[in-house]
Amino acid sequence: MVALTALPLHVPAIEATVAAPQNGAVLTFVGVARCTPAFGERPVVGLDYEAYAPMALAELLRIHTELCTRWPGLRLAMVHRIGALTLGEPVVVVCVGTPHRALAYDASRAAIEELKARVPIWKKEIYADGSAWTSNRP
């Protein structure tokens, strides 16, 4: 399952999509809006995410297909929030369900790295006195 949404992310609902009787491991990565800026010293007071939505969804689906082909039996959910966020809110949730834990860690890490590298989403940090677009590659 993949999704982009402007609504707050409900983590347990996303985890529920990867449950399966033979799966002994569920690993959930939650990226959270935090106060620390990517650069400089101005505290972040909010975030604004913008997506090239149709391509972002297409790219999420491509990643999903690639990983589930590479690891048969993997259950994978990737959901990204867009729009304005307040601190502490989940930005992205990557949830995997697997028979064993080693695969869970490998697949989860691969999914979030691919998402950050490929899915066309942009982040603007909001400060008390301004804002700045920031990227995953300093």
Place this chain on the structure above:
Amino acid sequence: MVALTALPLHVPAIEATVAAPQNGAVLTFVGVARCTPAFGERPVVGLDYEAYAPMALAELLRIHTELCTRWPGLRLAMVHRIGALTLGEPVVVVCVGTPHRALAYDASRAAIEELKARVPIWKKEIYADGSAWTSNRP
């Protein structure tokens, strides 16, 4: 935070204990009671966990201290269920909160590996027609 409990594990409550304004990553590993047996072919219909409780808690605390010393800024929660479980229920929850995701994956993996190797807890698989003690080292 570490705990052993005979009550069902509530994952969001455990995740809440590792939140912090500077933490951008929360990674939650949930070990789930599954139908697949460790050995043989008899489907598992339930699990029963037994702990040497005072030492299990002491060992969880030692692991917690070791990892939080190794990675300052790490927020870590480890909770293990004991007693009788039905399939699909969480057995163990390891939750970390960190500024960045690389540390989250390293710390989460270290925590679950140490827990499995060191914390004195035993697992009995229940089948339709019997039961067997199983271990993490086949």
Place this chain on the structure above:
Amino acid sequence: MRVLVRYFAVLRERRGKSEGWEELPEGSTVKDAYALLCPPAQLPVGYAINQDYVAGATELKEGDELVFLPPLGGG
């Protein structure tokens, strides 16, 4: 040749619009289009045509949807 160009994030703000049909010389590559439409183009970008990543040397066709992708910030 006309292509539909969408602008996002910092490029949207610099261009002052989120999309527009742009007239380009026949045989233009996506890199050519970027130099033409977003001068002085110091920002390193990726390129997508019709929602798929492409190399800078890819030639555009009439009616393509072209997007310049500033450094990503998702996740």
Place this chain on the structure above:
Amino acid sequence: MRVLVRYFAVLRERRGKSEGWEELPEGSTVKDAYALLCPPAQLPVGYAINQDYVAGATELKEGDELVFLPPLGGG
């Protein structure tokens, strides 16, 4: 010398009890105690005294709490 021995999991079931004060010769190691109390002891175990892991060669003292740890299954 008397030590308090607790039994867990398969050893609890084999011994038919979860704990008991056991009389052991002075100078016994935890490995000696295991051979004496859980023959034929084919199960590989770890050892804990007073809730801390110890090596098999560790000598016991009067009043120690001794536990033999069958292969773990937590997590």
